[in-house]
Amino acid sequence: xxxxxxxxTDAVVSQRLDPASASTFITNALxxxxxxxxxxxxxxxxxxxxxxxxxxxxxxxxxGMLDEQIVGVATVxxxxxxxxxxxxxxxxxxxxxxxxxxxxxxxxxxxx
Numbered sequence: 881x882x883x884x885x886x887x888x889t890d891a892v893v894s895q896r897l898d899p900a901s902a903s904t905f906i907t908n909a910l911x912x913x914x915x916x917x918x919x920x921x922x923x924x925x926x927x928x929x930x931x932x933x934x935x936x937x938x939x940x941x942x943x944g945m946l947d948e949q950i951v952g953v954a955t956v957x958x959x960x961x962x963x964x965x966x967x968x969x970x971x972x973x974x975x976x977x978x979x980x981x982x983x984x985x986x987x988x989x990x991x992x
Contacts, residue, residue, distance in 0.1 A: 907945055917941060918953040926957045936961040949973065 917939045926933035939952040940963050952963040964974055
């Protein structure tokens with residue numbers, strides 16, 4: 881938990897809200913269309929002797945908010961790994977994300 885999220889949690893708990901009020905407060909305070917959890921470049925290689933890590937399944941979380949869309953991102957050996965988590969997934973979400981990322985990669989390579 882980051883310092884910011886710890887302070888937020890402490891503030892919510894200190895209010896001694898009942899469960900319904902706490903849920904309403906958190907829903908309003910954490911209103912987002914998509915949450916991206918980027919753990920960044922992981923501090924290890926994908927190679928372990930004869931074994932090789934092919935994919936990373938994380939980070940992943942669900943906050944319990946209505947219609948939440950969570951994207952976990954991590955990088956190992958310059959390879960981006962993306963995990964999409966939702967109780968109510970949007971059918972076109974992954975295809976749209978793939979197109980946006982592919983377009984961004986083309987734009988970067990043209991700029992070089």
